[in-house]
Amino acid sequence: MTRLLSVCFFLVGFFVGHPVGAEESQVALEKQIFELVNKERTTAGLAELKWDDRLAEPARYHSERMAKLEFFSHVGPDREDLKDRFARFGLRVRTAGENIFKTRGYDKPSTVVVKSWMESKGHKENILDPAFTEAAIGISKVGDIMFFTQVFAAGQSIEKQ
Numbered sequence: 001m002t003r004l005l006s007v008c009f010f011l012v013g014f015f016v017g018h019p020v021g022a023e024e025s026q027v028a029l030e031k032q033i034f035e036l037v038n039k040e041r042t043t044a045g046l047a048e049l050k051w052d053d054r055l056a057e058p059a060r061y062h063s064e065r066m067a068k069l070e071f072f073s074h075v076g077p078d079r080e081d082l083k084d085r086f087a088r089f090g091l092r093v094r095t096a097g098e099n100i101f102k103t104r105g106y107d108k109p110s111t112v113v114v115k116s117w118m119e120s121k122g123h124k125e126n127i128l129d130p131a132f133t134e135a136a137i138g139i140s141k142v143g144d145i146m147f148f149t150q151v152f153a154a155g156q157s158i159e160k161q
Helices: 023-043 053-069 082-088 110-118 121-127
Strands: 091-093 096-104 134-142 145-153 158-160
Touching (some): 023 121, 023 134, 023 145, 053 082, 053 091, 053 096, 053 134, 053 145, 053 158, 082 096, 096 110, 110 121
Antiparallel strands (some): 096 145
16 A cells, blocks of 8 residues: 655745756756755665656656646646556555645755755655655746655565556
């Protein structure tokens, strides 16, 4: 059974910045946020998470859907949830979690995202959950609004269908 512990958070920033444009920039930002999350884990005495490309697919997909369909939730307008997104990408994950975030106006939002997640009880619990060993982040941008999805899993619980 998939365990989903999640909390939604929205922060609006008003800094004028350069847009995240190219896919290459987006992947770099995903990895930067991932590194900051791992810094929080090591500061708390936990092992670092490993980046898992299998988890990046549903994370990116969910951020893209939130941006295109103009919603902000763990569950899509069609009721699609994390378990459904895993199935879409041929994954079965028994132990998983998800954090989402939405912001606007930040040129380099990585520190804002991680700081906000760490100030939110549910997000922080996901980040510092020792059961999670793998994770990935997906980002999508529409105009000046950015959507972030972070997916966590216990590595031994990920199965390719």
